[in-house]
Amino acid sequence: MLVGLLGYAFLSRRAPLGFLDMIFTPGAVILGEFFLSLPVITNLTVSAVQAVEKRAFLTAQTLGAGLLLVAWTVLMEARFSLLAAIIAGFGRAVSEVGSAMMLGGNIRYFTRTMTTAIALEVSKGEFGFGLALGFFLLLVAFSINILFHYFQVKER
Amino acid sequence: MGTGGTIYQLELKRIVHRYEGRTVVSIEHLAIERGRLYALVGPNGAGKTTLLHIMSLILRPDQGEVFFEGTQAGRAESERVRARRSMTVVLQNPYLFDATVKANVEYGLKARGVDKRERERRVGEALNLFDLSGFAGRRARQLSGGEAQLVALARGLVLKPSILFLDEITANLDVKHVRQLERVIGDINRSRGTTTVMTTHILPQAYRLADRVLSLFEGRIVPSGMYNLFTGNFRHHGEEVVFDTGRIRIHVTQEISQSIQRILSSLRSGSSRAPGTPFRERSPRS
Numbered sequence: 001m002l003v004g005l006l007g008y009a010f011l012s013r014r015a016p017l018g019f020l021d022m023i024f025t026p027g028a029v030i031l032g033e034f035f036l037s038l039p040v041i042t043n044l045t046v047s048a049v050q051a052v053e054k055r056a057f058l059t060a061q062t063l064g065a066g067l068l069l070v071a072w073t074v075l076m077e078a079r080f081s082l083l084a085a086i087i088a089g090f091g092r093a094v095s096e097v098g099s100a101m102m103l104g105g106n107i108r109y110f111t112r113t114m115t116t117a118i119a120l121e122v123s124k125g126e127f128g129f130g131l132a133l134g135f136f137l138l139l140v141a142f143s144i145n146i147l148f149h150y151f152q153v154k155e156r
Numbered sequence: 157m158g159t160g161g162t163i164y165q166l167e168l169k170r171i172v173h174r175y176e177g178r179t180v181v182s183i184e185h186l187a188i189e190r191g192r193l194y195a196l197v198g199p200n201g202a203g204k205t206t207l208l209h210i211m212s213l214i215l216r217p218d219q220g221e222v223f224f225e226g227t228q229a230g231r232a233e234s235e236r237v238r239a240r241r242s243m244t245v246v247l248q249n250p251y252l253f254d255a256t257v258k259a260n261v262e263y264g265l266k267a268r269g270v271d272k273r274e275r276e277r278r279v280g281e282a283l284n285l286f287d288l289s290g291f292a293g294r295r296a297r298q299l300s301g302g303e304a305q306l307v308a309l310a311r312g313l314v315l316k317p318s319i320l321f322l323d324e325i326t327a328n329l330d331v332k333h334v335r336q337l338e339r340v341i342g343d344i345n346r347s348r349g350t351t352t353v354m355t356t357h358i359l360p361q362a363y364r365l366a367d368r369v370l371s372l373f374e375g376r377i378v379p380s381g382m383y384n385l386f387t388g389n390f391r392h393h394g395e396e397v398v399f400d401t402g403r404i405r406i407h408v409t410q411e412i413s414q415s416i417q418r419i420l421s422s423l424r425s426g427s428s429r430a431p432g433t434p435f436r437e438r439s440p441r442s
Contacts, residue, residue, distance in 0.1 A: 055251035
């Protein structure tokens with residue numbers, strides 16, 4: 001909600017970034033979700049990279065890799081944890097309602113997301129439809145997690 | 157540049173490196189000649205691995221200069237990377253990337269921008285050298301310790317380095333793999349003329365393989381005889397004491413053993429003060 005509020009403060013018509021004309025557009029929703037999931041992804045990425053053995057760094061160096069290739073190699077060694085970080089960030093973004101509502105305005109066929117649609121349906125008293133949308137949202141989240149797990153098992 | 161204008165393949169001058177306030181390497185001068193096989197021997201903690209990392213330009217010493225092919229290894233990382241591409245280091249506990257054996261072996265070639273066809277040919281050649289052709293598609297993390305060590309060596313040799321650094325690579329292997337590795341190391345040195353610097357704490361292995369044995373003790377290069385004395389053990393058998401250096405075994409009285417220990421102790425403290433060998437203060441040419 002706070003991200004939504006801050007985003008609104010910066011993006012609304014008379015705000016410092018109002019000239020971008022982003023408020024109540026899908027771009028604004030994406031920007032809000034990006035800032036919302038950034039700390040989760042950053043924290044998990046830092047932990048993942050720190051967990052890679054120092055020997056990986058040393059080995060890449062001894063094999064003649066430059067700094068960029070060394071960095072890329074370390075990221076590749078942490079790829080499963082990085083993917084998990086992305087999934088966690090996705091989970092954070094997909095389940096969020098406050099910022100999507102404030103920055104997108106919940107405009108039908110334009111900025112309405114699953115979560116804002118659920119909130120709307122429940123407020124209208126359409127509890128059953130809201131519940132169905134909720135199940136569908138869960139299904140999407142589960143499918144992505146299962147897909148991730150499948151790739152992880154397959155490669156190992 | 158050596159004395160009289162000789163260009164050594166690798167030369168270390170006035171190297172000092174400290175770790176947590178302790179001097180771990182202190183080398184006045186060390187020259188590595190092209191095509192020779194050197195063994196760096198010393199007990200655990202003597203500074204072998206640190207010295208190897210300094211020689212292979214992975215580690216920047218706190219003081220001193222490293223010359224590769226007569227040119228000082230510069231401060232810029234790009235220059236060091238360029239020089240490092242003529243060298244290969246195989247670590248004691250090799251780290252294999254979480255990928256296939258083939259991907260591991262071709263890593264260095266990719267870093268050097270070698271084209272795909274040439275990569276395939278050289279990887280096949282390197283794997284053949286260790287009878288690992290059937291392993292190309294296997295996950296590197298599923299290999300045994302011995303197999304992993306062979307893959308690490310293949311990964312180094314595929315680059316055809318001009319200097320090969322081997323850090324205790326036979327330490328955790330069974331006799332069969334040790335023999336195989338020793339044979340390959342000797343062959344590579346002779347047939348390709350690859351300068352090789354290997355660390356080991358197994359003296360017979362050093363003398364079996366190397367043209368030159370460098371003894372490292374408390375971060376300094378000491379004469380081999382001195383190293384034997386420093387690493388000798390005193391064992392008590394009743395009234396008698398046995399002083400065993402691995403090469404010499406003498407039976408002495410308690411009194412004489414104490415005198416020997418006193419002399420060794422004073423030599424050791426001398427070695428931690430003076431640059432070069434422990435005798436430098438009395439004999440500057442040592």
